[in-house]
Amino acid sequence: MIDFQNFVLDNGLKVYVHQDITLPTATVNLLYNVGSRDEDENKTGFAHLFEHLMFGGSVNIPSYDEPLQLVGGENNAFTSPDITNYYISLPSDNLETAFWLESDRMLSLSFDPKVLEVQRKVVIEEYKQQYLNQPYGDAYMKLKALAYKVHPYRWPTIGRDIKHIEDASMDDVKSFFHKFYVPNNAILVVSGNVVFDDVRRLAEKWFGPIPSGEQYLRNLPQEPVQKESRVEHVEADVPLDAIYKAFHIPERLHDDYYTADLLSDVLGRGKSSRLHQELVNKRRLFSNISAYISGSMDPGTLNIHGKLNKGVKMEEAEAGIQEVIRSVIEEPLEEEELEKVKNQAESTIVFSEMELLNRSMNLAYAAMLGNPDLINEESRLIQKVEAEGIRKLAANRLVASNESTLYYHSRTK
Incomplete structure (x- = not known):
């Protein structure tokens, strides 16, 4: 049985707290309700690109990893067709560092052109390594396109065509960020050796001032029933x-x-x-x-x-x-x-x-x-x-x- 408590900030951020006092650590998990299924079919791969861009620093914190490493923390993220998930593990005594880092990049990602170019190259290279230069690498890309004809599941999280990432402009990137990376489109889970009231205080301090965005109403094309092999x-x-x-x-x-x-x-x-x-x-x-x-x-x-x-x-x-x-x-x-x-x-x-x-x-x-x-x-x-x-x-x-x-x-x- 996993016990939890929860609350919602005025800006729409949903916060869940799971206490486990047997551990000296805490985790801060921030899930954004956006995956590759939410992309424009002519601009695919953006959810995965943002997984990389979010580690490129914010306006106030140019190096995301350095402050976290100084307090004994580590972090990572993953993208799926349905979600993008960021997580931090660190000593519970340094919990506020995680709130500071996550809230700042939600509020003010740097949008540094150099970061975009670096991460663009990283994603393109990842595409080549995983899909083009690896035996059977393109198998599931082809299978998804065969099984799905309408629904966005027909392309992989890295994108339908890598040219979409090659051609991504800064305006495209900013538009995607402001549409999906908002408090009311996110769920924050704080677990470990933490106290509910402390988490509420930190959430209100660091995330509370961030404005909510326009509510995203998902209206995806439904895949027709398949009728032939x-x-x-x-x-x-x-x-x-x-x-x-x-x-x-x-x-x-x-x-x-x-x-x-x-x-x-x-x-x-x-x-x-x-x-x-x-x-x-x-x-x-x-x-x-x-x-x-x-x-x-x-x-x-x-x-x-x-x-x-x-x-x-x-x-x-x-x-x-x-x-x-x-x-x-x-x-x-x-x-x-x-x-x-x-x-x-x-x-x-x-x-x-x-x-x-x-x-x-x-x-x-x-x-x-x-x-x-x-x-x-x-x-x-x-x-x-x-x-x-x-x-x-x-x-x-x-x-x-x-x-x-x-x-x-x-x-x-």
Whole structure:
């Protein structure tokens, strides 16, 4: 059970406090309700670019990292299609330093042209390293574009076209910042050896004077129901052939979300999963194969990804995957197998909560979803899933008309 208290500042900033006096440390997690799904399709990659720009200094603090390091703190951030998340870990005695740093860059990012040029180059290089110069690096970029035709999930967080970052102007950057990086579009979680009243005082002191921005009303295009199988073949200098699949599944707050999660675990979580047991251990069609869900706020995907063993034909590997999928639909899930995947899912939650930072991030995300208590309800929701529910979801979703497949062929056979 993760206990928390919360309050809202007059400017709309939502603040959550989780106390754990067993630790000498604190975490300050600031989640901005903006991800790559909120971008203009002709100006993509901005959410991720801002993850970098926010460390380039503010008007009053030219070096963000230096003051934090002087008080024994560390920080980082990440961007997803749904959120951008910044976090600081530091000794709880120095908590105010984190409030000072985070509030100042929310209020007055430097917009130094030199910083923009440096971070622009960093992002372009990251794009080349992760997507262009790495084996299979562009696979999920291509799969997302195959599975989604309308929704912004069709491009990756780094952007649909790196030219959008190359051409980004300072006016573009400022417009994005003032639209999304405002108190009423953020959630602050403070955890650790902290006192609620102290956090409230610090929040009002450092964040309270920051003006709220115009309320962002998300109105994204909804992805139409897929009605036909989609297939794409690519060829590249990679060591092995590979298959990537995506099936559309319900959104994060849907009643069937945890059913889809456990279905993916039955199929491809770990070496005891059906795909691994049948296609890696028994039939030797794949060197490795896994299944997992995207976990996105809007309707996401259940993904299957495997690399074929040398000499195995795509058609044979594809048939093997389909046989395993049929087994989930046609063969009732034994109680022991259901219990196994439930225990795996719960153990992930339990181990995650051992880390204070994870608790902070999970609470911020749950609050952003509109239900902070979700952080304490996940185990119950997992236990509610029934074997028949998994079978029905597989029968409805793991079908050809809902399937997108990327066949990744190796030139180096």
